[in-house]
Amino acid sequence: xxxxxxxxxxxxxxxxxxxxxxxxxxxxxxxxxxxxxxxxxxxxxxxxxxxxxxxxxxxxxxxxxxxxxxxxxxxxxxxxxxxxxxxxxxxxxxxxxxxxxxxxxxxxxxxxxxxxxxxxxxxxxxxxxxxxxxxxxxxxxxxxxxxxxxxxxxxxxxxxxxxxxxxxxxxxxxxxxxxxxxxxxxxxxxxxxxxxxxxxxxxxxxxxxxxxxxxxxxxxxxxxxxxxxxxxxxxxxxxxxxxxxxxxxxxxxxxxxxxxxxxxxxxxxxxxxxxxxxxxxxxxxxxxxxxxxxxxxxxxxxxxxxxxxxxxxxxxxxxxxxxxx
Amino acid sequence: xxxxxxxxxxxxxxxxxxxxxxxxxxxxxxxxxxxxxxxxxxxxxxxxxxxxxxxxxxxxxxxxxxxxxxxxxxxxxxxxxxxxxxxxxxxxxxxxxxxxxxxxxxxxxxxxxxxxxxxxxxxxxxxxxxxxxxxxxxxxxxxxxxxxxxxxxxxxxxxxxxxxxxxxxxxxxxxxxxxxxxxxxxxxxxxxxxxxxxxxxxxxxxxxxxxxxxxxxxxxxxxxxxxxxxxxxxxxxxxxxxxxxxxxxxxxxxxxxxxxxxxxxxxxxxxxxxxxxxxxxxxxxxxxxxxxxxxxxxxxxxxxxxxxxxxxxxxxxxxxxxxxxxxxxxxxxxxxxxxxxxxxxxxxxxxxxxxxxxxxxxxxxxxxxxxxxxxxxxxxxxxxxxxxxxxxxxxxxxxxxxxxxxxxxxxxxxxxxxxxxxxxxxxxxxxxxxxxxxx
Numbered sequence: 001x002x003x004x005x006x007x008x009x010x011x012x013x014x015x016x017x018x019x020x021x022x023x024x025x026x027x028x029x030x031x032x033x034x035x036x037x038x039x040x041x042x043x044x045x046x047x048x049x050x051x052x053x054x055x056x057x058x059x060x061x062x063x064x065x066x067x068x069x070x071x072x073x074x075x076x077x078x079x080x081x082x083x084x085x086x087x088x089x090x091x092x093x094x095x096x097x098x099x100x101x102x103x104x105x106x107x108x109x110x111x112x113x114x115x116x117x118x119x120x121x122x123x124x125x126x127x128x129x130x131x132x133x134x135x136x137x138x139x140x141x142x143x144x145x146x147x148x149x150x151x152x153x154x155x156x157x158x159x160x161x162x163x164x165x166x167x168x169x170x171x172x173x174x175x176x177x178x179x180x181x182x183x184x185x186x187x188x189x190x191x192x193x194x195x196x197x198x199x200x201x202x203x204x205x206x207x208x209x210x211x212x213x214x215x216x217x218x219x220x221x222x223x224x225x226x227x228x229x230x231x232x233x234x235x236x237x238x239x240x241x242x243x244x245x246x247x248x249x250x251x252x253x254x255x256x257x258x259x260x261x262x263x264x265x266x267x268x269x270x271x272x273x274x275x276x277x278x279x280x281x282x283x284x285x286x287x288x289x290x291x292x293x294x295x296x297x298x299x300x301x302x303x304x305x306x307x308x309x310x311x312x313x314x315x316x317x318x319x320x321x322x323x324x325x
Numbered sequence: 326x327x328x329x330x331x332x333x334x335x336x337x338x339x340x341x342x343x344x345x346x347x348x349x350x351x352x353x354x355x356x357x358x359x360x361x362x363x364x365x366x367x368x369x370x371x372x373x374x375x376x377x378x379x380x381x382x383x384x385x386x387x388x389x390x391x392x393x394x395x396x397x398x399x400x401x402x403x404x405x406x407x408x409x410x411x412x413x414x415x416x417x418x419x420x421x422x423x424x425x426x427x428x429x430x431x432x433x434x435x436x437x438x439x440x441x442x443x444x445x446x447x448x449x450x451x452x453x454x455x456x457x458x459x460x461x462x463x464x465x466x467x468x469x470x471x472x473x474x475x476x477x478x479x480x481x482x483x484x485x486x487x488x489x490x491x492x493x494x495x496x497x498x499x500x501x502x503x504x505x506x507x508x509x510x511x512x513x514x515x516x517x518x519x520x521x522x523x524x525x526x527x528x529x530x531x532x533x534x535x536x537x538x539x540x541x542x543x544x545x546x547x548x549x550x551x552x553x554x555x556x557x558x559x560x561x562x563x564x565x566x567x568x569x570x571x572x573x574x575x576x577x578x579x580x581x582x583x584x585x586x587x588x589x590x591x592x593x594x595x596x597x598x599x600x601x602x603x604x605x606x607x608x609x610x611x612x613x614x615x616x617x618x619x620x621x622x623x624x625x626x627x628x629x630x631x632x633x634x635x636x637x638x639x640x641x642x643x644x645x646x647x648x649x650x651x652x653x654x655x656x657x658x659x660x661x662x663x664x665x666x667x668x669x670x671x672x673x674x675x676x677x678x679x680x681x682x683x684x685x686x687x688x689x690x691x692x693x694x695x696x697x698x699x700x701x702x703x704x705x706x707x708x709x710x711x712x713x714x715x716x717x718x719x720x721x722x723x724x725x726x727x728x729x730x731x732x733x734x735x736x737x738x739x740x741x742x743x744x745x746x747x748x749x750x751x752x753x754x755x756x757x758x759x760x761x762x763x764x
Binding site for chain 2: 256283284285286287288323324325
């Protein structure tokens with residue numbers, strides 16, 4: 001075990017997997033010579049060379065398209081979208097090609113492609129550069145959607161992604177890059193997809209988060225304990241596709257209350273899906289309507305105060321919990 | 326632009342008030358500070374001042390209506406201004422609660438219906454027992470399932486959740502509770518004292534499981550308030566009692582001297598002497614001018630002494646404010662004014678909500694000893710009996726004297742008996758050497 005930041009854990013995952021599997025190579029804007037916009041791929045060009053760490057033109061559709069082609073041809077590429085906001089330009093490649101080819105070829109073609117994207121608001125990057133699109137990608141069958149909240153999960157999940165025969169959308173909240181944690185150095189350390197993690201056990205309410213919102217959920221749980229003497233169970237979903245509803249449902253059956261926290265907008269967002277599934281599978285166990293704590297229904301403001309007012313906070317989570325008692 | 330006048334909160338435990346009378350009719354102009362209406366609360370009738378000048382555009386609430394705190398009762402504005410229909414606000418919610426949308430179309434105030442004084446326009450408020458206005462029982466799925474398994478009739482349950490929803494804890498409390506025996510009628514609002522402290526706990530609480538029968542008939546608001554507050558006192562404040570004889574011979578002579586030249590308004594009563602003595606004693610023994618709070622003792626800077634006044638409707642105890650800084654003469658003048666206004670129902674909000682200590686005196690009825698119940702959340706009350714001619718032994722001689730029995734009831738969480746003894750001895754010393762009261 002070693003303590004490291006999430007960005008270092010991600011680099012370790014790629015490095016170890018590239019050493020293990022010669023079919024793995026990386027493509028993206030500024031990932032080579034510059035070391036990545038968030039310094040995730042720093043040093044990999046020097047270690048693995050230009051054949052395996054490729055700087056690309058600014059052309060997201062082309063980057064993903066080339067990745068899909070290489071994957072179809074037997075390689076296992078990782079392509080990086082500098083931020084998730086630019087993946088809109090590659091949406092047709094991702095949704096219409098990567099997610100569909102296996103099905104439309106009756107299983108003859110696989111697209112084992114890892115697409116990493118930096119996501120989330122809170123950095124004063126304004127409305128067009130602050131999206132949280134985990135829920136959007138989870139909407140499409142044919143994609144796996146992974147969104148770690150801490151360094152150990154980041155490493156185990158990314159290594160697991162390189163061993164999958166499907167396209168994996170691997171979303172990294174920018175606020176998590178500097179989160180520190182203990183990370184196993186076992187080269188075969190993997191975190192399985194579809195296994196939510198109970199970060200904190202509790203009996204009064206279940207708080208579900210993923211990606212960046214896990215941290216709001218954890219802080220809210222601490223506040224609830226200290227200020228209200230309430231015991232909150234916090235669940236980190238870790239992957240949205242596949243989704244581990246079993247852990248969520250078992251928790252809700254115990255606590256009878258559920259609050260879902262996400263950075264995304266509430267309207268049509270992933271929390272709505274989760275809320276509906278809780279209602280479908282645990283209706284007779286609910287003591288209150290499922291609550292969603294989400295981003296305010298506006299394009300995210302640039303102004304720092306307004307941005308924080310729009311994003312969900314731990315206080316919002318506490319308030320949502322108190323409102324259901 | 327029209328602005329709203331809402332039912333004010335006068336006193337921390339006020340949840341609703343009755344609009345007794347409008348002093349300003351629609352179309353009349355009202356200046357800032359002028360009396361707009363008279364409001365009846367649990368404790369007194371209070372005059373509501375206008376906070377802004379303007380013309381009365383609308384009385385949203387008619388005389389005689391009972392209105393929750395915070396609800397709009399009138400609109401003021403420019404004389405020529407047109408106002409639309411007023412959507413009557415639902416009652417103010419407990420702190421820490423997020424507003425939950427009431428369901429069903431009954432919740433929306435349809436335009437045109439919410440005319441002034443129309444009670445029908447009130448949003449569908451949840452009834453007791455989790456029953457919404459449309460007759461549907463508000464109950465959470467898990468509560469319903471457990472109730473059904475236990476064979477409980479959900480219409481007999483009382484909901485403690487948002488909008489009166491019956492929650493799991495309510496059902497579990499009902500299952501755990503013994504079968505309801507005949508329950509004495511509970512005045513409405515009698516259990517309203519506790520929840521305003523903090524959001525209710527998530528864990529099952531000792532909710533009354535027995536169905537609450539219909540609101541008591543014929544109990545005035547003042548009677549309900551007395552019942553609630555005295556029960557709260559006796560249930561939460563462990564009392565100890567100390568009694569003492571005070572030789573009032575010198576005090577009665579002193580009073581006679583003072584009153585011989587005083588006008589009617591300045592005449593000093595025995596009770597005024599006791600108030601002044603207590604004010605001085607409270608300064609020297611501040612723990613009797615305190616209250617027991619969740620986080621320790623709350624010491625009050627002001628000495629506001631409540632005096633018990635018997636009205637036909639019941640007992641009321643408004644305060645003479647800032648007794649610590651007032652002379653005996655001023656206390657005498659103000660106490661007469663206070664009694665007068667209490668009898669006509671014209672007390673101010675701070676006079677019945679800011680008291681820090683209480684004196685209750687039945688001397689005028691010839692009562693020898695009166696042991697009071699502490700007026701919560703205060704720390705003590707002094708019961709005062711009649712001044713009686715009695716033989717006392719002074720310097721080995723039996724001599725006639727004027728003797729008054731006093732009884733201190735004090736909250737044992739705040740003080741101990743020895744502290745009480747020092748406090749009551751202080752009062753005794755002051756009254757037996759009355760010149761100190763004139764300082």
